[in-house]
Amino acid sequence: xxxxxxxxxxxxxxxxxxxxxxxxxxxxxxxxxxxxxxxxxxxxxxxxxxxxxxxxxxxxxxxxxxxxxxxxxxxxxxxxxxxxxx
Amino acid sequence: xxxxxxxxxxxxxxxxxxxxxxxxxxxxxxxxxxxxxxxxxxxxxxxxxxxxxxxxxxxxxxxxxxxxxxxxxxxxxxxxxxxxxxxxxxxxxxxxxxxxxxxxxxxxxxxxxxxxxxxxxxxxxxxxxxxxxxxxxxxxxxxxxxxxxxxxxxxxxxxxxxxxxxxxxxxxxxxxxxxxxxxxxxxxxxxxxxxxxxxxxxxxxxxxxxxxxxxxxxxxxxxxxxxxxxxxxxxxxxxxxxxxxxxxxxxxxxxxxxxxxxxxxxxxxxxxxxxxxxxxxxxxxxxxxxxxxxxxxxxxxxxxxxxxxxxxxxxxxxxxxxxxxxxxxxxxxxxxxxxxxxxxxxxxxxxxxxxxxxxxxxxxxxxxxxxxxxxxxxxxxxxxxxxxxxxxxxxxxxxxxxxxxxxxxxxxxxxxxxx
Amino acid sequence: xxxxxxxxxxxxxxxxxxxxxxxxxxxxxxxxxxxxxxxxxxxxxxxxxxxxxxxxxxxxxxxxxxxxxxxxxxxxxxxxxxxxxxxxxxxxxxxxxxxxxxxxxxxxxxxxxxxxxxxxxxxxxxxxxxxxxxxxxxxxxxxxxxxxxxxxxxxxxxxxxxxxxxxxxxxxxxxxxxxxxxxxxxxxxxxxxxxxxxxxxxxxxxxxxxxxxxxxxxxxxxxxxxxxxxxxxxxxxxxxxxxxxxxxxxxxxxxxxxxxxxxxxxxxxxxxxxxxxxxxxxxxxxxxxxxxxxxxxxxxxxxxxxxxxxxxxxxxxxxxxxxxxxxxxxxxxxxxxxxxxxxxxxxxxxxxxxxxxxxxxxxxxxxxxxxxxxxxxxxx
Numbered sequence: 051x052x053x054x055x056x057x058x059x060x061x062x063x064x065x066x067x068x069x070x071x072x073x074x075x076x077x078x079x080x081x082x083x084x085x086x087x088x089x090x091x092x093x094x095x096x097x098x099x100x101x102x103x104x105x106x107x108x109x110x111x112x113x114x115x116x117x118x119x120x121x122x123x124x125x126x127x128x129x130x131x132x133x134x135x136x
Numbered sequence: 137x138x139x140x141x142x143x144x145x146x147x148x149x150x151x152x153x154x155x156x157x158x159x160x161x162x163x164x165x166x167x168x169x170x171x172x173x174x175x176x177x178x179x180x181x182x183x184x185x186x187x188x189x190x191x192x193x194x195x196x197x198x199x200x201x202x203x204x205x206x207x208x209x210x211x212x213x214x215x216x217x218x219x220x221x222x223x224x225x226x227x228x229x230x231x232x233x234x235x236x237x238x239x240x241x242x243x244x245x246x247x248x249x250x251x252x253x254x255x256x257x258x259x260x261x262x263x264x265x266x267x268x269x270x271x272x273x274x275x276x277x278x279x280x281x282x283x284x285x286x287x288x289x290x291x292x293x294x295x296x297x298x299x300x301x302x303x304x305x306x307x308x309x310x311x312x313x314x315x316x317x318x319x320x321x322x323x324x325x326x327x328x329x330x331x332x333x334x335x336x337x338x339x340x341x342x343x344x345x346x347x348x349x350x351x352x353x354x355x356x357x358x359x360x361x362x363x364x365x366x367x368x369x370x371x372x373x374x375x376x377x378x379x380x381x382x383x384x385x386x387x388x389x390x391x392x393x394x395x396x397x398x399x400x401x402x403x404x405x406x407x408x409x410x411x412x413x414x415x416x417x418x419x420x421x422x423x424x425x426x427x428x429x430x431x432x433x434x435x436x437x438x439x440x441x442x443x444x445x446x447x448x449x450x451x452x453x454x455x456x457x458x459x460x461x462x463x464x465x466x467x468x469x470x471x472x473x474x475x476x477x478x479x480x481x482x483x484x485x486x487x488x489x490x491x492x493x494x495x496x497x498x499x500x501x502x503x504x505x506x507x508x509x510x511x512x513x514x515x516x517x518x519x520x521x522x523x524x525x526x527x528x529x530x531x532x533x534x535x536x537x538x539x540x541x542x543x544x545x546x547x548x549x550x551x552x553x554x555x
Numbered sequence: 556x557x558x559x560x561x562x563x564x565x566x567x568x569x570x571x572x573x574x575x576x577x578x579x580x581x582x583x584x585x586x587x588x589x590x591x592x593x594x595x596x597x598x599x600x601x602x603x604x605x606x607x608x609x610x611x612x613x614x615x616x617x618x619x620x621x622x623x624x625x626x627x628x629x630x631x632x633x634x635x636x637x638x639x640x641x642x643x644x645x646x647x648x649x650x651x652x653x654x655x656x657x658x659x660x661x662x663x664x665x666x667x668x669x670x671x672x673x674x675x676x677x678x679x680x681x682x683x684x685x686x687x688x689x690x691x692x693x694x695x696x697x698x699x700x701x702x703x704x705x706x707x708x709x710x711x712x713x714x715x716x717x718x719x720x721x722x723x724x725x726x727x728x729x730x731x732x733x734x735x736x737x738x739x740x741x742x743x744x745x746x747x748x749x750x751x752x753x754x755x756x757x758x759x760x761x762x763x764x765x766x767x768x769x770x771x772x773x774x775x776x777x778x779x780x781x782x783x784x785x786x787x788x789x790x791x792x793x794x795x796x797x798x799x800x801x802x803x804x805x806x807x808x809x810x811x812x813x814x815x816x817x818x819x820x821x822x823x824x825x826x827x828x829x830x831x832x833x834x835x836x837x838x839x840x841x842x843x844x845x846x847x848x849x850x851x852x853x854x855x856x857x858x859x860x861x862x863x864x865x866x867x868x869x870x871x872x873x874x875x876x877x878x879x880x881x882x883x884x885x886x887x888x889x890x891x892x893x894x895x896x897x898x899x900x901x902x903x904x905x906x907x908x909x910x911x912x913x914x915x916x917x918x919x920x921x922x923x924x925x926x927x928x929x930x931x932x933x934x935x
Contacts, residue, residue, distance in 0.1 A: 102486070
């Protein structure tokens with residue numbers, strides 16, 4: 051369990067412990083805006099268990115992924131700030 | 137093409153109830169398949185990155201589950217449910233599960249009631265913050281306020297304090313008198329009182345207020361402070377994280393899709409944990425929130441009954457658990473001041489940014505969807521639907537497939553014939 | 556209309572057709588009363604795609620849809636934001652070179668009706684919709700077709716009628732229609748209201764009040780995705796759609812994909828004559844979605860968030876019932892619009908309003924006479 055996993059959050063390199071969820075990796079990086087709501091508000095995780103869909107972001111190019119349900123894998127690319135307007 | 141799998145018993149959910157059901161069914165020799173949305177079994181309560189940190193009872197159930205021969209479909213969600221056939225989607229696409237019996241052990245989720253500022257980042261659920269801490273969130277030195285209701289508050293406060301957070305306040309919205317009456321009703325379950333005392337000592341340096349709740353949260357791009365009130369006075373508490381919810385509500389969506397009867401928000405079951413639909417059983421928090429001990433007992437009954445065995449004396453203990461669930465629900469029901477916190481500009485539907493003032497109290501859930509898009513978003517109304525039932529007394533939104541958003545391709549995937 | 560005053564016209568039903576009739580009649584300075592048993596736009600209207608489209612299955616259909624679309628285009632600048640009105644146009648996709656002949660015929664028909672239409676070859680089609688699977692022969696682009704959100708359009712029409720004095724009673728059920736009168740139940744009480752004229756606009760429920768009307772429910776399924784702005788630009792329909800839409804027997808699905816102003820993709824469509832069971836039929840959804848993914852492979856990865864069903868009010872000869880019903884004095888019918896109720900609501904309302912005001916119809920309304928002879932309808 052001593053190894054770390056290298057990921058990219060909004061273009062910046064980060065190292066996290068294996069098994070860390072994307073949501074935790076983001077919060078640990080100091081980010082709080084995971085997505086941008088329809089009216090432009092910042093939003094972040096709430097339920098931590100895949101119910102509320104507030105932690106959606108783009109993972110490896112796939113939009114609308116729930117950060118709280120996905121574990122970081124080596125080389126993963128995470129983009130925050132997803133908004134409905136593309 | 138969707139793979140087809142046949143099983144004698146399919147269990148939905150791998151928390152305490154689901155594991156107990158799967159173990160008891162599989163140990164009778166029938167084929168059992170368990171479906172769970174997480175990567176690991178254990179549910180919200182027994183899910184932990186480090187198994188050594190789990191209580192012994194949890195480890196025993198997880199070990200027993202590992203040895204019982206039941207198959208686990210992890211990272212897998214139920215997409216649609218018809219009699220005897222469940223379409224589930226996981227990492228390898230869709231699977232059509234054909235089952236003789238189904239055990240629903242879908243657990244509970246938090247009830248989030250809107251208040252000004254609740255959409256700010258770093259406002260989490262109570263269980264939400266616990267889940268994040270369990271998956272590795274470092275809260276050392278973070279200023280945290282916990283405000284909610286019911287038995288989840290103490291263990292979460294204990295977890296957060298033990299993880300090194302600067303826990304500033306723990307608030308329970310139920311009034312002190314109600315709480316004492318409820319505690320007195322536990323005289324026959326001294327272990328529950330002892331557990332509460334142990335949790336309380338784990339965060340003994342933090343004030344615990346009864347009859348207090350969050351009035352609003354403030355911050356520019358993230359949470360900066362919360363206003364706590366007891367209805368008369370108000371305290372402003374600067375903080376980094378707020379963990380808040382109004383208690384737990386059963387997850388009944390899969391049951392509704394199967395046509396099971398629901399009363400007071402929970403799946404209705406008989407002494408054998410059978411729902412109103414033949415061959416469909418339910419156990420644990422989806423039948424009413426009563427905690428992990430009750431969930432294990434209900435799961436045991438459901439697993440045996442689903443495998444065609446007589447659950448015998450377990451049935452009586454399960455009934456006692458459900459009676460406890462009803463007492464809990466009554467003691468910690470959201471108070472009026474808590475359901476009425478939203479003002480006209482407060483967002484109610486977080487997915488679609490629908491504000492309270494966009495809705496008219498004399499509408500119902502369907503009209504609110506059509507006219508104002510409340511409940512039209514990705515969470516399918518799981519958050520605002522439950523809130524609006526509490527706020528306006530509306531009906532529960534209708535349940536239709538997909539029961540969770542899934543890649544469109546899954547819905548267009550024909551079922552492969554069994555080999 | 557002041558409470559208690561005798562209405563000139565009672566409109567039964569506040570779906571898109573009833574709301575449009577109320578709007579058109581109020582503009583005639585008539586005192587209008589609308590009676591709705593549930594809430595505005597909550598029936599078939601709520602389930603529809605909201606595609607404002609010119610269709611050319613018959614000359615009458617072409618005339619009515621083209622005229623109705625023109626009326627919608629006129630209303631467009633005044634519609635509320637919640638109506639989500641847009642003009643993405645329609646692409647009628649031709650699978651083969653044979654179908655390109657049909658595309659050219661369709662263009663000629665459109666041009667004769669004054670409807671702009673443009674033939675796209677394979678390359679132009681790919682440029683217009685880059686995510687579409689390659690290998691189609693081409694398409695007909697009808698640029699002025701629109702998309703809107705039907706339940707809020709119905710609400711808007713009703714509100715506009717109210718501004719011109721119409722009154723609306725929600726939660727009242729009309730139980731009988733007599734000569735220039737209706738009997739209704741509101742709460743526990745029954746009352747009879749007389750008026751100069753009555754307009755029946757209750758869609759699939761029309762035969763309940765007037766059993767002679769030949770309307771049956773034709774079930775449809777729709778699936779909607781999460782938001783993927785830019786994936787799709789126009790409403791895409793396969794050229795073979797008309798065949799599906801107008802085969803009255805059995806179940807059929809056709810490729811019909813719509814970009815919503817929200818960035819969501821709405822996936823249609825299916826047709827079944829199976830009564831009024833609203834349950835989702837997984838086999839139909841599978842066939843419909845499978846076909847959509849064949850056309851637009853990227854759709855397979857887009858998250859589907861909701862499915863629903865609705866019931867189109869179908870008639871045996873595929874044309875709506877618009878006009879006076881001679882068996883009951885003062886009764887006018889505006890029903891049976893099948894899948895074109897949103898499109899033709901405006902044209903229908905214009906015909907009804909002209910009729911009640913005693914003016915000639917704005918287009919030949921003979922083909923829509925509710926008492927015309929029709930073939931037998933085969934039920935599945």
